[in-house]
Amino acid sequence: MTENEEIGYGKPPKQTQFRKGVSGNPKGRPKGSRNVATVLARALREKVIVNENGRRRTMTKLDAAIAQLVNKSASGDLSAMRQLMGLAGSIENEVPISIKKEMTEEDAKVMKNVLKRIADCPNGGTK
Helix, strand or coil: CCCCCCCCCCCCCCCHHHCCCCCCCCCCCCCCCCCHHHHHHHHHEEEEEEEEEEEEEEEEHHHHHHHHHHHHHCCCHHHHHHHHHHHHHHHHHHHHCCCCCCCCCCHHHHHHHHHHHHHHHHHHCCC
């Protein structure tokens, strides 16, 4: 150690510092490896062919999954309704204001009926 070398917080001795080009964590995450969010996003963007109203249509897996959830919810599946309401609640604040619209009387009537069906179900709609 030389006399004019400053040592202290954030300034370790030169002989203990990592050399240029050498990783401080050689067994760390390999380059190019993906995390779960990246893999999931890529899988949800994959295209699938769907038969809709007798016609073949290409859509992403995410679009197909959401369409199935909405259809099951509309047919009266209570667990699908719960999931859909959870999704709708979580994205409500993320929707741009220009897309939001007021609930029509018909929308309010449908929601009132859905909530009544859930409340009338034994155990509050849980299976």
